[in-house]
Amino acid sequence: xxxxxxxxxxxxxxxxxxxxxxxxxxxxxxxxxxxxxxxxxxxxxxxxxxxxxxxxxxxxxxxxxxxxxxxxxxxxxxxxxxxxxxxxxxxxxxxxxxxxxxxxxxxxxxxxxxxxxxxxxxxxxxxxxxxxxxxxxxxxxxxxxxxxxxxxxxxxxxxxxxxxxxxxxxxxxxxxxxxxxxxxxxxxxxxxxxxxxxxxxxxxxxxxxxxxxxxxxxxxxxxxxxxxxxxxxxxxxxxxxxxxxxxxxxxxxxxxxxxxxxxxxxxxxxxxx
Amino acid sequence: xxxxxxxxxxxxxxxxxxxxxxxxxxxxxxxxxxxxxxxxxxxxxxxxxxxxxxxxxxxxxxxxxxxxxxxxxxxxxxxxxxxxxxxxxxxxxxxxxxxxxxxxxxxxxxxxxxxxxxxxxxxxxxxxxxxxxxxxxxxxxxxxxxxxxxxxxxxxxxxxxxxxxxxxxxxxxxxxxxxxxxxxxxxxxxxxxxxxxxxxxxxxxxxxxxxx
Numbered sequence: 001x002x003x004x005x006x007x008x009x010x011x012x013x014x015x016x017x018x019x020x021x022x023x024x025x026x027x028x029x030x031x032x033x034x035x036x037x038x039x040x041x042x043x044x045x046x047x048x049x050x051x052x053x054x055x056x057x058x059x060x061x062x063x064x065x066x067x068x069x070x071x072x073x074x075x076x077x078x079x080x081x082x083x084x085x086x087x088x089x090x091x092x093x094x095x096x097x098x099x100x101x102x103x104x105x106x107x108x109x110x111x112x113x114x115x116x117x118x119x120x121x122x123x124x125x126x127x128x129x130x131x132x133x134x135x136x137x138x139x140x141x142x143x144x145x146x147x148x149x150x151x152x153x154x155x156x157x158x159x160x161x162x163x164x165x166x167x168x169x170x171x172x173x174x175x176x177x178x179x180x181x182x183x184x185x186x187x188x189x190x191x192x193x194x195x196x197x198x199x200x201x202x203x204x205x206x207x208x209x210x211x212x213x214x215x216x217x218x219x220x221x222x223x224x225x226x227x228x229x230x231x232x233x234x235x236x237x238x239x240x241x242x243x244x245x246x247x248x249x250x251x252x253x254x255x256x257x258x259x260x261x262x263x264x265x266x267x268x269x270x271x272x273x
Numbered sequence: 274x275x276x277x278x279x280x281x282x283x284x285x286x287x288x289x290x291x292x293x294x295x296x297x298x299x300x301x302x303x304x305x306x307x308x309x310x311x312x313x314x315x316x317x318x319x320x321x322x323x324x325x326x327x328x329x330x331x332x333x334x335x336x337x338x339x340x341x342x343x344x345x346x347x348x349x350x351x352x353x354x355x356x357x358x359x360x361x362x363x364x365x366x367x368x369x370x371x372x373x374x375x376x377x378x379x380x381x382x383x384x385x386x387x388x389x390x391x392x393x394x395x396x397x398x399x400x401x402x403x404x405x406x407x408x409x410x411x412x413x414x415x416x417x418x419x420x421x422x423x424x425x426x427x428x429x430x431x432x433x434x435x436x437x438x439x440x441x442x443x444x445x446x447x448x449x450x451x452x453x454x455x456x457x458x459x460x461x462x463x464x465x466x467x468x469x470x471x472x473x474x475x476x477x478x479x480x481x482x483x484x485x
Binding site: 088115116117145146147172173174175176191192193215216221222223225227228230231233 | 355370395412424
């Protein structure tokens, strides 16, 4: 992966002007300022999952479909994957993102096979590839409990953070350690029980940082169908969709600023507007 | 002492498998009662055969299902096993992951279910299912949390059961260290005898330890 040039490590007085922010934030940040009226246009969202079914009415057009596999020591990237979705899970996530950010670009990076099968190594390579493409948002409604991948995933999560790719990852649904949602350079998401897709809460007792709609969510499923599902997997694309809206209105935001903005507009922060 | 060796010696003294089975049975019975469900089961993953095995069943179906096997990739339990994530389904018939055939073969087709993987360290040992909660009770995240607690307990019990079985097979004469387990069991059997044979055997073993 090519590194961006290193930034200066200090700030001389005459350089203060050079780091002026491209946009001034209002004294009181509201949802209206942050994302209301936005469509997600111009924002590239990657769904790292089981693929996305083409032509699903709840998903619409998928701009690119890629499949990652490993043969021996070689990582194989099929950048015109025709297999669609082998399991339903990726299509479900894509449908939620599109329902919130209808004009965002969707890219499917398939790292899971039929029945949700997959290896930590493929997941890691898929994430590495997605970060190299510079997507604005990567939705990762999956995690690995394998300790041996933790350090590499941590490095990748930090790389994404500094390259302005917001990694949005599902917390495990049980109290177990898994990755990458545990890392502070990602936005980690758990579920709340309300039906409002725009209700999201900041959690003052991390590691899970935000809660979004994740119970009894009607999602897109295989064969053009729908399914009512529960789990953090479906809460995560809600935050990814809202992140896409926000970035389409404020494309200059860094992951730190985006996370701050989500905090300031959370339902339990300020007056929830 | 290696992990297996410890287990072998312990099993010789304890005869543990039955106790762990009772613990698993108790877990499914409590789970069924707490969730007011029609049934609850624990499946163990037999890695060698790639099959899920009914280890404990409470409620509908119960006893006759113990020991019944099906391919590990089948149905909801198979999905939960691979995804290592819990799953709650209110209407199984509408869910493409549900295997009606497998459910029918057990004599009980549920309307809804909750399934949770039994995780122990980095391994998935099996799956716990709770079938048909009351139909008017809306699922809550608090229930998911409770199910996770049961799963943790069941995973510990399954791990112990597997250790006990490995030890039993060593006791049955399989593996190099089986003789130690037989010795431990024989010593235990002499516990209540006053003929001094246990002390004599222990002195012999101590002498052997010094030689080694």
